[in-house]
Amino acid sequence: MGDRLDPHLDLSSRILEDLNDVQHEAVVHGDGPLLVLAGAGSGKTRVLTRRLAYLIAAHGVEPERILAVTFTNKAAAEMRERVARLLGETASRIWVGTFHAICLRMLKRHQRLLGFQGNLTVFDAEDQIQLYRRVLKEANLGEGTGLKPRDAQSAISYAKNAMLGPDAFEAASPSPGRQRIAKVWRMYDARLREQDGADFDDLLLLTLRLLDENPAVADTYARRFQHVLVDEYQDTNRVQFEIVRRLAEAHGNICVVGDDDQSIYGWRGADITNILEFERHFPGAAVLRLEQNYRSTGSILDVANAVIRVNEGRKPKTLWTANGRGEAVRLFLADDEEQEGRYVARRIREGMRRGGAASGFAVLYRTHAQSRPFEDAFIRAEIPYRVIGGVSFYQRREVKDLLAYLRLLVNPFDEISFRRAALAPRRGAGETTVDRMIADARARGLDYLAAAEEAAIAGIGGGRGLAPLAKMAHWLRELSARAGEPPHVLIEEVVREVDYAGWLRAQGESDWEDRYAHVLELTEGARSYEGSEEGTTLAGFLDQVALYANVDEVASGGERVTLMTVHNAKGLEFDQVFVTGLEEGLFPHVSAWSDRHEMEEERRLFYVATTRARLKLELTACRLRRRINYAGGMDVSRFLADIPKDLLDVEGVAAAVGTGLMPPLVRSVAPAARVDEEPDEPEIRREAATRRPRGLLARHVRYGVGRVLSVDGAGDDARVEVDFPGWGVKKILRAYLSLEKGEQG
DNA sequence: ATTATTGATTTTTTT
């Protein structure tokens, strides 16, 4: 939705044009804390941008004295652009960005106060995993304990966001597992600091520390920012809240916008109490509620409301719309995911034939893995599409390889990048040699380029691989003298010198040409960065790349249908939306089955998904879903049961056999098969029921119900051998099964 | 010491 404004009105009137009463009030609110509870589609972004413009135009606040925090870089860009449309280029002086980008900006200026040597480098998720891998290996902690880099990473990241330190984490519940993690955590942090590295979580934590330990710095920023605005406040975590508090407490000019019903990042440490307790945190806060929805039809809102209503821990609110009822929400029950894909493709074709633009459609799913069948169907139906997320461009191996060289130019202490660059392409030195060299350099406090050059001279370790490493280091050192040149030039130089194309080809992978295309794309990315106003230094480019996220790709992507996860869809809207894979175990995801809070979050996720739709909403589910290696019958999502039946137009599986939506393929074993069940029940179900084993039955998400043959071990880690009819005997961890008493006789 | 091959394990969501 664009801001269409009458150019003849004076500026303030233009800024206030087309606002309802509450929106107007939010925009003109002067000093003091303000909480805007903005329901889905209630014009939240409009309020935020107008408010920014109004502060500058009417209250005379200097743009650089406003801090506006958004959830994604894309949202930041959009906000800046929309303010610029009202105010012109002064808009670019506002500090707009994600928490991470803004923190990095502040940290870069003051890094020495925090003990950095001046090379502050952002470690992305993969760099983190690599470093955890090193730590686990060297501490001999991974072996036997089953502690994997990813587990350590997620546990520690979560704890960091909750503002625990390793000590507190350990003390919280002293178990061997936690102690191990705490130990890894300390080693990891030390190792990271040693190389001037900071991970995503550190960007926030260090900023908070910077403010707490340096009153002068804190004071500077607190004075500087006369107004602080935070979007998507329901998804901020504890650290972010503390940062905001430090910056805004003195003057209390804090405006936050959010919707507790759309809080979907709890797993990442988002703390919903931030928004629920805002009035307590900032006394005297004004609270405004935007409850009129301008986006969706009445039918769509009814469905969304029916499901979110079930949640208990929420601020009660009634989202209403003056829009018409529109078309009824459709539910399609597919036999399997291929049919689901074909159905959606068919519906989109129909919509396009009626004049709908491809970009007006979105297909949403719970997990990335679900995109494939849709892609297949779209290719066959010749529907242009794009998939948002999955493997982000900057995460690709070939891209990361090249970035490793560039990072070394900026920070020669970057161990992870050195390792990566040294090994790709292979130059006669293997992991062992490189590891040894790294250990030596660390012991002597040398940077890795210097160390590599020296090692060859000293002949450490006697490895034949040292000479080529030294050669690489020497070349990079010379190149670093040219680090001031445009990033794309440096990339090209690296690609040429190491013959990266040759290496890709030699790898013998069939897709080497695609990979090389990505290399060229990276050069293009650098070029466009150089043309932007963000600055043109290599370090700047690397920072931007590090903070780049999947969703940021969304940028006007032309005439295509969009496929993405519900998480990625937050804040977006489309004419017609398909919410797919509505099956128990998928959406809601299994992981939420045993936790009430997580289940509430899944429900909010469903709410977010449905409220993306403007005109038409369709829901789909499959009876049978094939995943990775195998398949299984799926029960229909419990969310569908929350929707009054007269709100849904049901299609598929003989219009869902009567009224009870789709009869589940495999029903819980506990109640014996009833006689009055429909005769055309699927066979698989009967199969599952015909075996009448004594003893235990095990229920599995994918395989359905089977007979337990043996149990090995105890607790959740026990291995259970189960005979699943139709699937054979499988060994499965107890944690993935629910055991039930079998029926006798 | 390095690379190639096999085999196991995996995915929920992401700044």
Place this chain on the structure above:
DNA sequence: AATCAATAAT
């Protein structure tokens, strides 16, 4: 499907 660790081959 794809990545990662353990094992075998060079």
